[in-house]
Amino acid sequence: MVATFSVFAQEEHGHENGEEKKGFDASEVIFGHIGDNHSWHWFDIDGHAYATPLPVIIYENGKGISCFLSDKFEHGHVPYNGYRLIEKHYATEHSLPNEMIGKIVPVDANDNIIANAQYHDLSITKNVASMLISVILLLVIMISIANKYKKNGVMKAPSGFQNAIEPVIIFVRDEVAKPNLGKKYMRYMPLLLTLFFFIWINNLLGLIPGGANFTGNIAVTAALSLISFIVILFSGNKHFWGHLFNPPGVPFGIKLLLVPIEIISLFIKPVALMIRLFANILAGHIIILSVVSMIFIFGALSTVAGWGFVPVSMAFTIFMFCLELLVGAIQAFIFTNLAAVFIGQAIEEAHHHDEHEHGYHAHNPETGQEYNVSEDTIVA
Amino acid sequence: MGLLIPDFGLFFWTLIAFLVVLFILKKFAWGPIVKTLQERESGIAESIASAEKVKAEMKLMQSQNESLLMQAREERTMMLKEAKETKDKIINEAKEQAKVEANKIMEDTRNQIERSKNAAMTEVKNEIGKLAVEVAEKILRKQLANQGEQHNYVQMLAEEIKLN
Numbered sequence: 001m002v003a004t005f006s007v008f009a010q011e012e013h014g015h016e017n018g019e020e021k022k023g024f025d026a027s028e029v030i031f032g033h034i035g036d037n038h039s040w041h042w043f044d045i046d047g048h049a050y051a052t053p054l055p056v057i058i059y060e061n062g063k064g065i066s067c068f069l070s071d072k073f074e075h076g077h078v079p080y081n082g083y084r085l086i087e088k089h090y091a092t093e094h095s096l097p098n099e100m101i102g103k104i105v106p107v108d109a110n111d112n113i114i115a116n117a118q119y120h121d122l123s124i125t126k127n128v129a130s131m132l133i134s135v136i137l138l139l140v141i142m143i144s145i146a147n148k149y150k151k152n153g154v155m156k157a158p159s160g161f162q163n164a165i166e167p168v169i170i171f172v173r174d175e176v177a178k179p180n181l182g183k184k185y186m187r188y189m190p191l192l193l194t195l196f197f198f199i200w201i202n203n204l205l206g207l208i209p210g211g212a213n214f215t216g217n218i219a220v221t222a223a224l225s226l227i228s229f230i231v232i233l234f235s236g237n238k239h240f241w242g243h244l245f246n247p248p249g250v251p252f253g254i255k256l257l258l259v260p261i262e263i264i265s266l267f268i269k270p271v272a273l274m275i276r277l278f279a280n281i282l283a284g285h286i287i288i289l290s291v292v293s294m295i296f297i298f299g300a301l302s303t304v305a306g307w308g309f310v311p312v313s314m315a316f317t318i319f320m321f322c323l324e325l326l327v328g329a330i331q332a333f334i335f336t337n338l339a340a341v342f343i344g345q346a347i348e349e350a351h352h353h354d355e356h357e358h359g360y361h362a363h364n365p366e367t368g369q370e371y372n373v374s375e376d377t378i379v380a
Numbered sequence: 381m382g383l384l385i386p387d388f389g390l391f392f393w394t395l396i397a398f399l400v401v402l403f404i405l406k407k408f409a410w411g412p413i414v415k416t417l418q419e420r421e422s423g424i425a426e427s428i429a430s431a432e433k434v435k436a437e438m439k440l441m442q443s444q445n446e447s448l449l450m451q452a453r454e455e456r457t458m459m460l461k462e463a464k465e466t467k468d469k470i471i472n473e474a475k476e477q478a479k480v481e482a483n484k485i486m487e488d489t490r491n492q493i494e495r496s497k498n499a500a501m502t503e504v505k506n507e508i509g510k511l512a513v514e515v516a517e518k519i520l521r522k523q524l525a526n527q528g529e530q531h532n533y534v535q536m537l538a539e540e541i542k543l544n
Contacts, residue, residue, distance in 0.1 A: 142409035219386035
């Protein structure tokens with residue numbers, strides 16, 4: 001992917017002479033990074049953007065699937081094949097809202113947007129490309145480790161990278177699956193392990209400079225929490241649904257109040273999962289970019305101020321990177337753990353009726369220990 | 381804000397990619413890994429349990445050995461004691477017997493000496509008696525050489541007998 005590198009001059013970045021006068025638009029840089037993009041932008045040198053074009057795939061009713069590389073748009077300057085990549089000038093000319101910038105829309109022969117077109121943009125965007133890399137990494141790592149397990153047999157000590165991954169797998173099993181899911185934990189281990197490693201590896205890839213803000217995108221966290229939600233719904237037992245729609249031992253009047261709240265809470269759970277991961281990763285990326293941008297904001301005021309701010313900014317950035325490394329693992333753990341807690345609630349067998357309203361509740365059958373994790377104890 | 385509106389394309393690809401990864405990893409990675417981990421853990425637990433058992437057995441054997449050793453030691457002491465006693469007894473008996481034997485020998489010797497002495501004394505007495513008789517004979521022979529004297533002497537002897 002990197003090998004197909006191609007070079008373009010990008011006009012809106014072209015502040016050849018007037019960079020100081022025009023100033024540095026931090027919000028454009030930051031939002032340009034954290035948003036999705038149809039090309040993988042690496043860096044600018046003297047107004048030239050170095051970027052890798054990515055495939056555009058659009059399905060339109062009646063027209064079928066169109067598939068081409070994003071450099072056909074020439075960064076939104078020309079329409080191609082009845083589609084156009086909206087860029088700043090086009091948006092201002094056609095008075096489109098800002099969030100439309102970067103989107104691909106069907107246009108007619110006069111380069112006007114076809115308003116009622118039925119289409120889906122399934123392009124391999126920067127985030128999708130980053131995800132594909134992470135998927136390949138994940139598959140290669142995990143399958144090679146699994147082969148090592150098969151090759152070495154049961155009673156041989158782990159070695160190499162297997163040794164690094166094994167404690168994590170055991171951690172997910174012993175700290176996430178077993179306490180929350182009880183005896184049936186083996187059924188959910190593949191889901192929990194995949195969730196954990198998928199989120200973690202993408203969090204880490206997102207931290208590499210030039211990487212995509214994949215797990216900080218709400219579409220991604222929405223997809224992950226939708227999967228969790230479906231698993232929660234399908235693993236719900238009689239006891240769970242009974243408590244949801246007809247809480248026992250509650251007067252009728254309160255039931256009228258309680259049942260809607262319970263139903264809302266059922267939907268809030270995946271939404272909370274979705275927003276927590278999205279907001280945490282997004283915030284981390286924004287902070288790092290902001291701190292780096294400070295150099296250029298000061299640099300726009302005066303060159304000396306810019307250079308002077310470099311040590312301060314670097315110190316903050318390094319600190320934030322370390323923090324984000326930690327947050328990447330912690331958020332993967334929290335997402336997985338909460339998914340396990342919610343599934344645990346759904347598969348929980350009938351016992352201790354009085355404890356249900358206090359929070360996420362799970363039961364460890366081995367130790368008989370009760371876990372009560374309330375929403376506000378997990379703030380991060 | 382465009383940030384809060386999920387993009388359909390990305391949502392779609394994420395969903396598909398995640399599910400594909402989930403199924404591939406479930407079949408080729410998580411299944412074998414989790415199974416192996418479980419087997420290994422139970423294997424280790426079994427090994428530890430059997431080691432513990434062997435250790436307990438060893439301990440039992442050791443204590444048995446120790447008691448056996450103790451018994452042997454006791455027996456040895458007893459045997460030694462007995463041997464010593466026997467030895468002492470034999471020595472004492474031998475001493476006793478030797479003493480008796482010696483006494484007997486002494487007694488015999490003394491008797492022998494006594495007897496020899498007596499015999500010697502008798503012999504000496506006989507010899508002395510013989511000598512005295514001889515001397516008396518010689519003296520008498522000499523004195524009784526004349527008739528008068530002979531007569532006187534018989535007279536004297538006859539008087540002596542009369543007096544008796």
